Amino acid sequence: xxxxxxxxxxxxxxxxxxxxxxxxxxxxxxxxxxxxxxxxxxxxxxxxxxxxxxxxxxxxxxxxxxxxxxxxxxxxxxxxxxxxxxxxxxxxxxxxxxxxxxxxxxxxxxxxxxxxxxxxxxxxxxxxxxxxxxx
Amino acid sequence: xxxxxxxxxxxxxxxxxxxxxxxxxxxxxxxxxxxxxxxxxxxxxxxxxxxxxxxxxxxxxxxxxxxxxxxxxxxxxxxxxxxxxxxxxxxxxxxxxxxxxxxxxxxxxxxxxxxxxxxxxxxxxxxxxxxxxxxxxxxxxxxxxxxxxxxxxxxxxxxxxxxxxxxxxxxxxxxxxxxxxxxxxxxxxxxxxxxxxxxxxxxxxxxxxxxxxxxxxxxxxxxxxxxxxxxxxxxxxxxxxxxxxxxxxxxxxxxxxxxxxxxxxxxxxxxxxxxxxxxxxxxxxxxxxxxxxxxxxxxxxxxxxxxxxxxxxxxxxxxxxxxxxxxxxxxxxxxxxxxxxxxxxxxxxxxxxxxxxxxxxxxxxxxxxxxxx
Numbered sequence: 001x002x003x004x005x006x007x008x009x010x011x012x013x014x015x016x017x018x019x020x021x022x023x024x025x026x027x028x029x030x031x032x033x034x035x036x037x038x039x040x041x042x043x044x045x046x047x048x049x050x051x052x053x054x055x056x057x058x059x060x061x062x063x064x065x066x067x068x069x070x071x072x073x074x075x076x077x078x079x080x081x082x083x084x085x086x087x088x089x090x091x092x093x094x095x096x097x098x099x100x101x102x103x104x105x106x107x108x109x110x111x112x113x114x115x116x117x118x119x120x121x122x123x124x125x126x127x128x129x130x131x132x133x134x135x
Numbered sequence: 136x137x138x139x140x141x142x143x144x145x146x147x148x149x150x151x152x153x154x155x156x157x158x159x160x161x162x163x164x165x166x167x168x169x170x171x172x173x174x175x176x177x178x179x180x181x182x183x184x185x186x187x188x189x190x191x192x193x194x195x196x197x198x199x200x201x202x203x204x205x206x207x208x209x210x211x212x213x214x215x216x217x218x219x220x221x222x223x224x225x226x227x228x229x230x231x232x233x234x235x236x237x238x239x240x241x242x243x244x245x246x247x248x249x250x251x252x253x254x255x256x257x258x259x260x261x262x263x264x265x266x267x268x269x270x271x272x273x274x275x276x277x278x279x280x281x282x283x284x285x286x287x288x289x290x291x292x293x294x295x296x297x298x299x300x301x302x303x304x305x306x307x308x309x310x311x312x313x314x315x316x317x318x319x320x321x322x323x324x325x326x327x328x329x330x331x332x333x334x335x336x337x338x339x340x341x342x343x344x345x346x347x348x349x350x351x352x353x354x355x356x357x358x359x360x361x362x363x364x365x366x367x368x369x370x371x372x373x374x375x376x377x378x379x380x381x382x383x384x385x386x387x388x389x390x391x392x393x394x395x396x397x398x399x400x401x402x403x404x405x406x407x408x409x410x411x412x413x414x415x416x417x418x419x420x421x422x423x424x425x426x427x428x429x430x431x432x433x434x435x436x437x438x439x440x441x442x443x444x445x446x447x448x449x450x451x452x453x454x455x456x457x458x459x460x461x462x463x464x465x466x467x468x469x470x471x472x473x474x475x476x477x478x479x480x481x482x483x484x485x486x487x488x489x490x491x492x493x494x495x496x497x498x499x500x501x502x503x504x505x506x507x508x
Contacts, residue, residue: 032205033144033172036367036379037412055206056218068303069205073378089370089377 010039012111014104015047024050035070042107043077063087074124076110078103086110086128093125097132106131138396139198139406140422141168142414143365154188154233158197166418170200170408171233173226182232186285189234193287198406200363201226201235201294207243209261210254210307216261219243223265230294231272234287237363237406238269239297239326242307255312259319262296266322269293296323297363302331302376309335310349314356325353327364330379330410333387334371340387346395350403361404366392366421367411381413382420389421390428397428439463 013034018027028051035041043051043063052059060079067075067087076086078097084106086093097106109131117127145157146164154171161169171188192199204222208215223240230238240262248254273293282288298316301308310332313325332349333340340346350362368385370377382389396403409418442463446456 029173035205036143036410037147037414039412056215057206065206071302071376071378090372 011037012040012042012107013038014107015041015043015051017044017046017050021050025054028054032070035072038070038072040074040076040111041066041070041072042103043075044103045078045081048077048079064092076107076128078106082132084128084132086124088121088124090121090124093121093128095125095128095132098134100134101132136396136401137404138400138425139168140418140425141166141170141198141406141408142418143170143202143408143410144172144414146415147413148415153184155184155191158188158191158199161415162195162197164415164419166415166422167196168198168200168406168408170202170237170239170410171235172202173204173222173229185229185232189232189285189287192234193285193291199233199235200237200239200297200406200408201230201233203238203240205241207241208246209242209258210244210246210248212246220261220265224268227265227269227272227294230269231288232285234291235294237297237324237326238294239299239363240265241299241301244305245307248307250307250309250312252315254307255315256319258298258307258312259316262298262316262320262323266296266320269296269322293322295363296320297326298323299326299365300328300331300335302328302334302369302371304335304374310352314353317357324359324361324363325357327353327362328410329364329392330367330369330385330387331365331376334369334376335374337374338371338386341391343391343395343398346392347399350395350400360402362406364405364407365410366407367409367417379410379412381411382417389424393421393424393428396425397432 013031015028015031018024024047031038031041043066048062049059052062055062055065057065063075063077063079063085064087066072067089074086074088076084079085079094082097082099084095084097086095101109110127113127113130114124117123117130141161145152145154146160149157149160151157154169158169161167188199191197203226204219206222207219209219210216211219226238229235242258245254248257270293273288273291276289279289298313299308300310300313308331310325310327317323317325327349329340340349353362354360366382366389367387368380368382369387370380370385396405407418407421409415409421411417413420442459443456446459451459
């Protein structure tokens with residue numbers, strides 16, 4: 001998904017499980033190939049578990065590891081039900097979400113909030129929180 | 136001087152998605168190197184594609200290289216190290232198939248080790264094993280008949296194992312550490328990731344003199360003239376890389392590097408891989424800046440030669456010539472200083488849409504508000 005914002009074109013990638021789960025390694029390999037071109041990487045909860053097994057990294061560390069090794073500006077995902085984690089260049093943030101908000105709805109809200117939520121870690125935190133609030 | 140430039144992956148503008156299609160595009164763009172990212176394992180259905188890439192590389196001037204796993208933990212626990220080595224094995228196998236000239240690896244976090252000679256020795260031991268394994272994979276005489284159609288497997292030198300500098304303080308891989316290990320292990324080469332060196336050095340790569348210092352350091356301590364580098368824009372803070380950016384948006388500029396290559400890089404045999412988010416766009420940006428720097432140098436040389444010739448014809452003595460040279464140098468320095476001083480921007484007429492449409496695309500447009508990147 002190519003997503004436009006004021007500063008220029010940014011790329012958001014959603015990593016989910018493929019229909020044929022035996023091809024997860026191949027699919028994840030293709031993501032890694034393009035990791036330098038991704039600005040926001042969202043990993044679904046199902047994929048998070050599988051990829052952490054594939055990489056041999058603890059599930060709670062996976063998002064941070066991917067951000068640090070791949071230098072992706074934002075890496076996010078639901079680490080627990082109704083709890084989203086965003087790893088970014090300036091640190092890490094967690095936000096609880098309403099139970100009515102699905103993963104993809106949260107991501108859509110986060111992308112909408114991000115350009116107007118202000119700079120720095122506070123801006124990212126605010127976007128993550130607002131996206132998780134049903135109104 | 137040999138300079139090879141190329142992207143780290145299939146070009147973004149490539150209509151196809153395979154490596155071979157990417158190689159075709161790279162050649163069309165006038166670039167001459169490519170680095171492909173690591174594979175977990177070579178799937179049987181991808182074998183054809185990889186061999187085709189190898190053949191294309193063998194029959195052309197396009198240099199293929201391969202990047203190892205991002206999740207390297209060579210200094211981690213035994214389990215972590217073995218896991219990393221397993222991933223590296225896949226890239227070594229794939230490197231042979233695609234005729235990779237370099238296999239580039241990270242070492243990963245220091246873990247429980249402290250920076251120093253003992254840690255470097257540990258890393259050197261691991262890489263000695265990696266080099267042995269690469270040589271085993273490439274030089275198996277019993278496979279000669281099986282690989283008759285793929286001559287590089289037996290005729291070419293095995294891939295060199297590149298050890299990449301790191302961009303964070305908690306990761307092994309300062310320039311000094313990399314050089315020390317490469318010095319101890321034959322078959323390895325330092326991979327100078329300029330963005331990482333810049334970030335880790337708190338923004339140290341600013342002028343062409345900084346590049347001269349870096350290459351002199353490597354030449355003195357490691358020797359040789361072959362270099363493999365990565366270049367991209369980078370956001371950094373407190374000596375740590377935050378994330379990659381396009382070159383135009385970073386404080387790491389390519390112009391000083393281009394200037395150094397044009398003025399003092401005659402002795403180099405260098406491959407520069409663009410791992411910027413804009414891949415081939417930035418690789419071409421680098422190529423254009425290198426050509427410009429060379430052009431500028433040639434113009435200066437031609438002007439100097441002409442001035443000398445005229446002076447000799449006018450019957451000047453060597454002392455007078457030396458005095459004249461001094462004056463010219465001073466005037467050139469003064470001009471340069473004046474150019475560097477920012478001037479008050481003159482009010483510019485707003486470009487009309489028609490003019491914009493007709494304008495030729497250039498990497499140098501200063502006010503490219505329409506730049507989608």
